[in-house]
Amino acid sequence: MKKLITKKDFVLVIIVLVVSLAGLILVNSADKGKTATIKVDGEVVETLSLNEDTLVEFNGVVVTCENGEIYVKESTCTDKVCMRSGEISKSGEGIICAPNRVSIEIDGKNTDLPDAMTG
Amino acid sequence: MEKLKKALPVLALLLVVVVFTVSLFGGEVKTSTASGFAMGSPVNVTVYDTKNGEDYCNQAIERIKYIDDNFLSHTFTSSATYKLNNGGTVKSEWLAEYLNKCFDLIHQSESNRFTLFSGEFKDLWKIEDGGYIPTSDELAKVLENHENSLIAIDEDNNEISIGTGKLDLGALGKGTACDEALETLKKQNVKNALVTVGGTVGMIGSPDGKSDFSIGVRNPFGNQNDYFAVLSITDCFVSTSGDYEKYFERDGVRYSHIFDATTGKPVQNDISSVTVVAENGMLSDFLSTVIYAEGIEKGVKIAEDFDASVVIVNKDKSVLISEELKNKFTLKDDSFSVSVIE
Numbered sequence: 158m159k160k161l162i163t164k165k166d167f168v169l170v171i172i173v174l175v176v177s178l179a180g181l182i183l184v185n186s187a188d189k190g191k192t193a194t195i196k197v198d199g200e201v202v203e204t205l206s207l208n209e210d211t212l213v214e215f216n217g218v219v220v221t222c223e224n225g226e227i228y229v230k231e232s233t234c235t236d237k238v239c240m241r242s243g244e245i246s247k248s249g250e251g252i253i254c255a256p257n258r259v260s261i262e263i264d265g266k267n268t269d270l271p272d273a274m275t276g
Numbered sequence: 277m278e279k280l281k282k283a284l285p286v287l288a289l290l291l292v293v294v295v296f297t298v299s300l301f302g303g304e305v306k307t308s309t310a311s312g313f314a315m316g317s318p319v320n321v322t323v324y325d326t327k328n329g330e331d332y333c334n335q336a337i338e339r340i341k342y343i344d345d346n347f348l349s350h351t352f353t354s355s356a357t358y359k360l361n362n363g364g365t366v367k368s369e370w371l372a373e374y375l376n377k378c379f380d381l382i383h384q385s386e387s388n389r390f391t392l393f394s395g396e397f398k399d400l401w402k403i404e405d406g407g408y409i410p411t412s413d414e415l416a417k418v419l420e421n422h423e424n425s426l427i428a429i430d431e432d433n434n435e436i437s438i439g440t441g442k443l444d445l446g447a448l449g450k451g452t453a454c455d456e457a458l459e460t461l462k463k464q465n466v467k468n469a470l471v472t473v474g475g476t477v478g479m480i481g482s483p484d485g486k487s488d489f490s491i492g493v494r495n496p497f498g499n500q501n502d503y504f505a506v507l508s509i510t511d512c513f514v515s516t517s518g519d520y521e522k523y524f525e526r527d528g529v530r531y532s533h534i535f536d537a538t539t540g541k542p543v544q545n546d547i548s549s550v551t552v553v554a555e556n557g558m559l560s561d562f563l564s565t566v567i568y569a570e571g572i573e574k575g576v577k578i579a580e581d582f583d584a585s586v587v588i589v590n591k592d593k594s595v596l597i598s599e600e601l602k603n604k605f606t607l608k609d610d611s612f613s614v615s616v617i618e
Contacts, residue, residue, distance in 0.1 A: 199312035199319065199337070235405050238521055242500045250501045255474070256404070258313045271506050272483055273320075275551055276475045276494020276516040 191248070192264045193227050195220060199260075207246065207263070218259040227261060229254065307483075312337040314344040315449045317474030321457060324468035324483055332464045336457035336471065343456055347371050348449045350395060356436075357443050361395060365437045372434040375427065378448065381562050385578050389569040390562075391537035393425040395442025401542065403533045407524025419540045447534075451515055451561030454478030458557075476515045478557050488604075495609060496520040496548040496589050504609040505587065507601065509553060515560035517568040518549030518589075534568055545571045546590045553601065554584040572596070576617055586617075 191207040197215050205211060211222045217233030226244040232254055239254035248265030308329025309322045314337075321336045323329040347370065349355040356366040378392055396418045402408040410418075425441020445452075450473040457471040458478045468481030470489060479489045488510040492503030496518050507514065519532035523542075531542040550568045554560035563584050567575030572588060576596070579586045585598035587605065595614045597605050602616055 196311065196318075199310075236522055238500070245501060252500060253318055255316050255318070260311075260318050271490040271492035271503065273470055273472050273477045273479075273489065274475065274492040274494055274503060275477050275507075275514045276492075276496070276503075276518060276549060 191225070191246070193222070193245075194262055194264055196260045196262075198258050204264075216254075216257040216259050218254045218257050220261055227263070228252070229261070232257060308333050310334050310337050312341065314340045315348065315446070315453055315473055317450060318472075319453070319457075320470075320472045321461075322470045323461065323466050324470075324481070325485070326464075326466050326468070328464075329466075332461055332466055335464070336460045339456050339460045340453040340473065343453060344449070347374070348445045348452065350442075350444055350446070357445060360436065360438045361442045365435055367433060367435045369434045372429050372436055374452070375429060375436065377558065378445075378562075379427075381559070384581070385562075385566050387566045387570055387574075387578065389536045389538055389543070390447075390566045391422065391425075391441075391535070392445060392447075393422055393438075393441030393443055394447075394535045394537070395444040396421055397535040397540055398444065398533065399442070400540075401531060403522055403524060403531065403542070407526065407531060409526060409531075415540050422537065422540065447517075447565040448558050448561045450474045450476035451478075451513060451557030451559070454513055454557035476513065476557055476561055478513045479510055482510060493551050493587055494518070494520075494549065497593070504589075504607070504612050505595075505614075506606045506608060507551075507553070507587075508604045508606070512553050512555060513557040513560040514551060514553045515557065515564040516549055516551040517564040519543075520548065534565060536569055543569050546592070547572065547575075547588060548591050549589045550575065551587040551589075552579065552584050553586075554582065559584065 193205045193207060194201055195203040195215060202215055203213055205222050207222060207225045213220050218229055218239060219231040221228055221230040226246045228244040229239040229252055232239050234254055234256035236256060239252050242252040245252060245263055247267060248263050249267035249270040251260060251262035253260045307322055307324050310330060310333035312319045319337055319340055321333040323332050345352055345354055347356045350357045352358060356368055356371050359366055382390055400410050400414060400418050421440040424439040426439040428437050453473040454471045454476050458480060461469045471478045477491055483489055488508040491507045491509060491514055493505045493507060494516060495502035495504040517534060519530055522533035523530050534543045536543050547568055550564045552560045552563040554563060563579060563582060566578055567586060570578060585600045588596040593612050595612050596617050597614060598617055607614055
């Protein structure tokens with residue numbers, strides 16, 4: 158009786174499996190370059206690439222990107238909480254300027270970070 | 277024909293492989309999120325594993341904005357709070373009920389330091405505007421106004437009017453917003469959701485069908501992204517009050533945005549932040565502020581009276597946590613020392 162699956166078929170399947178898995182892993186891990194999303198009133202106004210040194214201003218908040226890090230350089234708010242927040246660069250990290258209703262967040266999921274923050 | 281027959285099992289196997297790989301990489305629980313801005317804070321709503329999740333998230337945010345615009349905001353001229361503070365009267369069943377709930381909470385807590393009328397204190401001390409130390413005359417005047425801040429609610433027609441104080445519902449607003457948002461989601465049969473309004477968080481169900489939510493507790497001595505501990509909790513609300521965000525400093529003294537109604541001055545004690553876990557957001561918000569204002573001894577008693585759990589961080593980095601949180605609390609920063617409240 159003829160075998161349903163020959164040795165050659167089996168090898169073919171393994172090859173297809175390995176190639177497709179490798180492809181998927183490659184696609185998933187490819188460094189697309191980190192980005193940050195800036196929102197005003199919860200609406201997206203800008204997406205920055207962390208690879209580019211830039212300066213943008215929205216609602217009196219001056220956002221600077223330097224050497225892969227983002228920080229608020231200047232703000233018209235009185236509490237300056239946003240300026241005290243320092244530099245952010247990891248996925249999920251953010252800076253908020255509540256008085257000026259501006260938020261900045263590094264895109265991407267970071268499973269190390271909690272689901273939310275209180276405080 | 278013979279070739280096709282031979283190829284069939286191979287094709288079948290390939291199909292299995294494809295289905296397996298897709299389920300491995302694409303089988304993540306679908307989440308929907310929406311964000312906005314209300315109560316002077318960023319608002320985020322996340323719904324897990326629900327069809328039309330995005331619609332529901334937006335409905336929740338709309339509800340929060342509605343409450344802020346129409347009732348709680350003290351800056352929007354359209355809001356009831358603004359109208360009351362500027363000599364007007366307001367007729368609203370929602371607000372009448374809400375204010376009565378507020379007064380019940382204050383009464384039950386037996387706190388005389390907490391007030392809904394901190395508006396004039398905030399203005400006088402210019403907390404959000406660089407800071408100012410008032411003279412004793414200025415303080416006396418504002419305290420007198422506060423004494424007469426009586427509120428009248430007509431039970432028959434829900435007409436509300438206030439005396440000379442200035443209403444500021446900010447202390448409870450974020451929690452109320454979380455309550456309203458989760459109510460909106462529950463009406464749509466949403467079972468798993470997370471709502472944040474500033475530092476107040478409300479949650480139901482689970483982010484992945486298995487575990488609780490992980491909520492980072494802000495390090496009061498660090499920046500916006502620093503948390504010193506993580507709480508693993510669900511089906512509850514959590515709020516934090518502290519002296520590290522809205523404050524000003526003069527001669528080495530920190531003046532925060534939470535006032536002691538008995539003195540008209542910013543609260544001064546050993547506490548840096550109070551985090552409260554409670555059954556609703558209005559309560560967790562209320563308790564975090566009251567406990568911060570009353571100090572540790574009375575504060576811990578109030579938390580017990582309301583069946584709420586606390587994480588209290590002192591200025592010397594010692595941390596007190598409620599017994600109920602013992603197994604839900606994970607310290608992430610060894611420079612803090614934790615003890616459980618007996």
